[in-house]
Amino acid sequence: MLRSAAAAARLGGQPPLPESSIAATQVVRVWQLATHHGLPLADVLDAIRVDLEQRTRFARQVDARMSGTRASACVLVCLPGVALLLGQTAGADPLAVLADTTLGQLLLLVGAAFAAVGLRWSEHITRITERPT
DSSP: OHHHHHHHHHHHHOOOOOSOOHHHHHHHHHHHHHHHHHOOHHHHHHHHHHHHHHHHHEEEEEHHHHHHHHHHHHHHHHHHHHHHHHHHHOOOHHHHHHHHHHHHHHHHHHHHHHHHHHHHHHHHHHHHHSSSO
16 A cells, blocks of 8 residues: 555655555545645654554553453353363263253253353453453
8 A cells, every 4th residue: 555655646646545444544644634734744654653553552462461351251151161071070960950950951041141141241341441542
């Protein structure tokens, strides 16, 4: 994209329509401002570069900090399955209780609903936290 924009600058034209990214949108806006108001394009593009580097650094920090939250959510979702396997291994036969009794089936349904809601809520919290402002 920047090569075609540089070629358009040499020929005195407008930049090509960019793909839908923050960087491309900012380059087009800066180009239009520089052309309209006579601003030095290099200085403004340098400011965009600094801004994008800071956004990238911030996004990486948020991603790194959220990895613990994602891991905790994964453990919490997998924990009931691990408990069932341990119960089966110990000879308690929790699968028979969950499959054969009415109370077990009700508890299985409620437990699966809680696990699904918890996973969905964890995804929601993570998505809100990672969303750029």
